[in-house]
Amino acid sequence: MNTATYRETRHHELRKSRMLMVDGNLVSNARTVEGGVSARVYEGGYWGFASTQDDGVPVERIVDKASRNAQAMARFGQRAALALPGGAYRGEHVFRGRAPLSPKDSVDRLAQLHAWCVQRYPGLKSTRFIAADEHHTKRVATSHGAEVLSSIQRALCYLTLIAEDEHGAPVEVSETVSAKGHLGDLDWSLEALAPQIDRLHDHLQAKRHGVAARGGLHTVVMAPQLAGMLAHEAMGHPCEADLVLGGAVTGGLVGQRVASDLVSMVDIAHTYEGREVMIPVYADDEGTPARDAVLIQDGMLTEFMSSRETAARLGVPATGSARAYSPGDEPLVRMRNTAILPGRDKLDDMIAGVDDGYLLMKTSNGQADSTTEFMFGISLAYEIRDGKLGRAIRDTTISGSAIKVLQSVDAVSDDMYWNCGGYCGKKQLMVVSMGGPALRARAHLGGE
Amino acid sequence: MNEASLQDTAQRALALMRAQGFDEAQVTVSRTRQDELNIAHNEPSLLRSIESQRLSLIGLVDARKASTELTDLGEAALREAVAALFSDAHGAPRDEANAVSSGQQARIVQGPQESDPALLADKVRELLAFRERETPKMMLEEGVASHTLATSHTLTSGGSELSSSIGIHEMSVLGTARDGRQSSSFNYAGGACHDLAERAASEWFGIAEMLRDTEQQIHTRPVGGKFVGEVVLTPMAVDDLLAWLLGQIGDVQLIAGTSLYRDRVGQAIASPMLSLRSRFDAPGVAALSADAFVTPPVEVLREGVLMTLTPSLYGSRKTGLRHVPIAAAGWEIAAGEASRSQLVSAVPRGALVGRLSMGMPASNGDFSGVIKNSFSIDGGVVGQALSETMISGNMAQMLRDVAGVSRERLDMGALVLPWIRISGLHFS
Numbered sequence: 028m029n030t031a032t033y034r035e036t037r038h039h040e041l042r043k044s045r046m047l048m049v050d051g052n053l054v055s056n057a058r059t060v061e062g063g064v065s066a067r068v069y070e071g072g073y074w075g076f077a078s079t080q081d082d083g084v085p086v087e088r089i090v091d092k093a094s095r096n097a098q099a100m101a102r103f104g105q106r107a108a109l110a111l112p113g114g115a116y117r118g119e120h121v122f123r124g125r126a127p128l129s130p131k132d133s134v135d136r137l138a139q140l141h142a143w144c145v146q147r148y149p150g151l152k153s154t155r156f157i158a159a160d161e162h163h164t165k166r167v168a169t170s171h172g173a174e175v176l177s178s179i180q181r182a183l184c185y186l187t188l189i190a191e192d193e194h195g196a197p198v199e200v201s202e203t204v205s206a207k208g209h210l211g212d213l214d215w216s217l218e219a220l221a222p223q224i225d226r227l228h229d230h231l232q233a234k235r236h237g238v239a240a241r242g243g244l245h246t247v248v249m250a251p252q253l254a255g256m257l258a259h260e261a262m263g264h265p266c267e268a269d270l271v272l273g274g275a276v277t278g279g280l281v282g283q284r285v286a287s288d289l290v291s292m293v294d295i296a297h298t299y300e301g302r303e304v305m306i307p308v309y310a311d312d313e314g315t316p317a318r319d320a321v322l323i324q325d326g327m328l329t330e331f332m333s334s335r336e337t338a339a340r341l342g343v344p345a346t347g348s349a350r351a352y353s354p355g356d357e358p359l360v361r362m363r364n365t366a367i368l369p370g371r372d373k374l375d376d377m378i379a380g381v382d383d384g385y386l387l388m389k390t391s392n393g394q395a396d397s398t399t400e401f402m403f404g405i406s407l408a409y410e411i412r413d414g415k416l417g418r419a420i421r422d423t424t425i426s427g428s429a430i431k432v433l434q435s436v437d438a439v440s441d442d443m444y445w446n447c448g449g450y451c452g453k454k455q456l457m458v459v460s461m462g463g464p465a466l467r468a469r470a471h472l473g474g475e
Numbered sequence: 476m477n478e479a480s481l482q483d484t485a486q487r488a489l490a491l492m493r494a495q496g497f498d499e500a501q502v503t504v505s506r507t508r509q510d511e512l513n514i515a516h517n518e519p520s521l522l523r524s525i526e527s528q529r530l531s532l533i534g535l536v537d538a539r540k541a542s543t544e545l546t547d548l549g550e551a552a553l554r555e556a557v558a559a560l561f562s563d564a565h566g567a568p569r570d571e572a573n574a575v576s577s578g579q580q581a582r583i584v585q586g587p588q589e590s591d592p593a594l595l596a597d598k599v600r601e602l603l604a605f606r607e608r609e610t611p612k613m614m615l616e617e618g619v620a621s622h623t624l625a626t627s628h629t630l631t632s633g634g635s636e637l638s639s640s641i642g643i644h645e646m647s648v649l650g651t652a653r654d655g656r657q658s659s660s661f662n663y664a665g666g667a668c669h670d671l672a673e674r675a676a677s678e679w680f681g682i683a684e685m686l687r688d689t690e691q692q693i694h695t696r697p698v699g700g701k702f703v704g705e706v707v708l709t710p711m712a713v714d715d716l717l718a719w720l721l722g723q724i725g726d727v728q729l730i731a732g733t734s735l736y737r738d739r740v741g742q743a744i745a746s747p748m749l750s751l752r753s754r755f756d757a758p759g760v761a762a763l764s765a766d767a768f769v770t771p772p773v774e775v776l777r778e779g780v781l782m783t784l785t786p787s788l789y790g791s792r793k794t795g796l797r798h799v800p801i802a803a804a805g806w807e808i809a810a811g812e813a814s815r816s817q818l819v820s821a822v823p824r825g826a827l828v829g830r831l832s833m834g835m836p837a838s839n840g841d842f843s844g845v846i847k848n849s850f851s852i853d854g855g856v857v858g859q860a861l862s863e864t865m866i867s868g869n870m871a872q873m874l875r876d877v878a879g880v881s882r883e884r885l886d887m888g889a890l891v892l893p894w895i896r897i898s899g900l901h902f903s
Contacts, residue, residue, distance in 0.1 A: 049730050052793060056567050059544040060556075063527070074513075074521035080528050080546040096522035102596055103519040130541070131566025138568060153731040189733055189838060197733040197838035242701055242843070242867060242903025272516050273616030273661075274653040354546075355525040391834040397651040397661045400862060402845045404834015422837035426845045426865060454617065473833075473843025473865040475901045 033069040034170040039354040045159040048137040063354025066093040072108040073100030078355040111335040113345035115172035116310030124208035157185040173314020183448040184215040205448035233419035240423040240474030246384035251444035254463025261429030264395030268337035275397040286433030288326040295364040304364040305447040305460035312358040317347030352455040367463035370439025379414040402426040424473040440465035481628040501533040505627035512595040514618030539567040572792035576767040577633025586642035590622040601676035610686040615650040643759035644671040659692040667759040667888030695862035704825035710885035710892035726790035746877035750809035751776040758888040760805040768800035807891035811880025820855035843867035
């Protein structure tokens with residue numbers, strides 16, 4: 028019986044701030060600091076995990092508890108331990124941005140945004156603004172020899188304008204701006220945001236007179252703001268090795284065509300075109316050196332994102348994709364910076380080439396599936412008729428088989444949009460970024 | 476950290492906040508211990524034990540408010556947090572609606588106070604044996620059996636003192652069924668209870684039915700064509716409707732003036748078949764609000780009539796509406812008179828909807844979503860599992876278009892919900 032053991036410890040501090048202003052009222056003004064130490068042990072083919080937030084508990088006791096938990100799993104029967112692959116990263120990667128904003132500065136900015144909107148757009152029913160940031164600092168050490176200090180920081184400002192349609196029903200549009208770092212690193216001054224808010228207000232006016240989408244299969248141009256969501260939900264989740272082991276249909280498709288040859292998709296570890304990405308992961312929470320996972324290359328499915336254990340089970344190299352959200356969480360296979368790579372087309376030409384379809388511009392939340400049938404909400408879209416934009420449409424949902432949709436892609440724009448404003452949910456939350464160009468494809472819209 | 480220690484820490488923090496100069500303050504010290512036994516890919520995989528602690532401070536000075544949370548309960552960290560909070564509050568705008576609770580007293584002890592790892596292991600064994608015996612095509616990608624004990628002590632400068640010690644067992648499974656290269660959509664069932672030992676693992680929270688149904692969802696077809704039809708929502712899908720309604724009667728929509736129901740208390744907003752009330756004594760729920768009020772039972776819908784809104788203390792002072800404290804969870808929709816099979820047999824054309832996969836409904840209630848883990852219904856008979864099928868409609872209209880409520884309900888702990896038949900949905 029192989030009783031190989033593996034051990035990791037993680038000191039993890041998570042700092043967050045969040046302010047929510049509704050119509051000038053500061054409804055939430057909160058910050059949290061959460062620290063803790065955890066240990067995870069792989070022994071006799073089972074895992075044990077323990078964590079505490081009590082500073083007075085020595086780490087050795089946590090490791091011992093994790094080890095005893097792994098041993099306690101032997102009640103389910105002895106089993107062979109896997110040899111866990113993956114190297115051992117040693118290094119420090121700490122983001123150093125600008126000076127932080129004080130809470131008062133942040134509140135003043137929110138109030139200024141509200142006052143400006145009220146003065147400039149007297150017909151507004153309501154405004155809602157969120158400013159938030161979070162900062163993870165992790166020290167990971169493993170029995171394989173990894174020693175890593177890393178930080179992940181992201182900041183976001185979420186803008187929502189609400190008006191009423193001709194029947195008095197509320198209509199809203201939203202915009203998220205996000206950046207690596209804290210709120211002092213994000214340019215969310217009124218000067219920077221005013222042009223975006225003006226455009227948002229124009230869309231709101233159009234949406235007040237919006238019509239329902241026609242339900243069914245349509246030609247859609249997905250603006251760059253949507254491509255990241257498509258990458259994340261449609262093919263990102265089904266390419267996580269734990270979902271593959273769980274029966275996702277992607278499991279049998281490596282080396283096969285799953286998309287048009289215009290489509291390449293990568294889960295980027297830390298660097299894209301020579302620049303550090305928004306959620307840089309140089310080593311994951313198992314101390315594995317992180318590398319890009321090329322999920323789709325020129326339309327062909329190539330590989331999956333993996334942890335040490337899922338890599339061992341699939342017999343592939345680990346990609347360094349195991350991450351934990353909070354101090355008490357165990358690492359799971361998670362996306363990092365998932366993107367569809369840009370092509371050569373121009374967005375305007377892509378729209379001009381559509382006789383009857385839709386331009387999808389903004390998205391809300393989305394969901395993946397083991398079948399690759401994805402969905403995400405569309406909060407802003409316009410009709411396209413004879414190559415020209417028409418009426419706005421009301422909120423709808425796009426869905427389809429990711430493989431069918433990606434195989435139908437016939438144009439990919441040459442620009443690229445990144446954001447890190449959302450959370451991915453999968454037992455735990457996770458901060459991720461997503462990016463991509465505009466795509467033209469056939470997909471299913473919900474509607475009448 | 477025992478109850479006396481929680482109380483001591485809370486008193487120490489409140490004294491520090493008073494000394495700092497806060498006009499009003501709320502302090503909550505909480506501690507959570509959890510043992511969680513995990514299944515991965517049809518096998519027991521991980522035993523996870525966590526201990527967490529948290530100090531939550533809310534401070535008001537000159538009607539300006541800020542809050543903070545920290546896990547380091549040492550003297551130095553506490554002093555630093557209180558000083559920083561005072562600075563944060565000074566930076567906030569004045570708002571006369573800010574206030575903390577006063578005069579509230581409660582001590583709640585509920586559920587299993589001790590973990591029993593052997594019981595968790597027994598339930599995982601039962602679950603895995605059931606899967607292997609009854610639903611061998613199912614792959615349990617994730618499964619959890621856990622015990623959690625959450626203790627807390629809250630003090631306010633207004634003399635409120637609330638303590639709770641809430642123990643729960645939880646169990647959940649998530650997975651897909653597979654046959655050759657075909658997979659079903661993932662499906663999920665789970666919930667919370669006081670004693671997992673009372674039933675076989677598969678008999679909790681509809682787990683057995685979910686596993687059996689999912690095996691029938693490997694081979695699917697689109698609904699075919701566009702039409703206006705009916706749905707029978709399973710309890711998991713009813714939860715989406717409930718969440719939207721609760722959002723409409725809560726703080727953010729009321730303060731923004733965008734709630735569809737702001738001025739509708741006392742009026743019919745839903746089918747007379749719908750009644751919704753709280754169950755703030757449900758497993759895992761403490762009958763206490765986040766702003767430190769005891770939460771008496773609440774009736775939201777009585778035979779379709781909206782009985783109340785649910786603004787917090789702040790929301791109430793902001794809007795002038797009556798303050799109605801509610802707990803973090805705990806709701807039930809009253810059982811109807813029809814059986815589940817009667818609901819289905821009354822549907823001329825539509826779907827039995829296991830799960831709604833959709834974006835957030837629009838402010839006016841419009842939504843569209845993919846129906847997952849769902850079956851077609853034609854002439855009152857359940858047919859093939861569906862794929863690539865969307866429905867669209869309006870949440871507020873759906874509440875009015877309820878055409879039947881089942882007498883059977885699924886008890887998930889914090890939620891007890893029936894199956895509901897609704898007409899007028901657009902299929903595509």
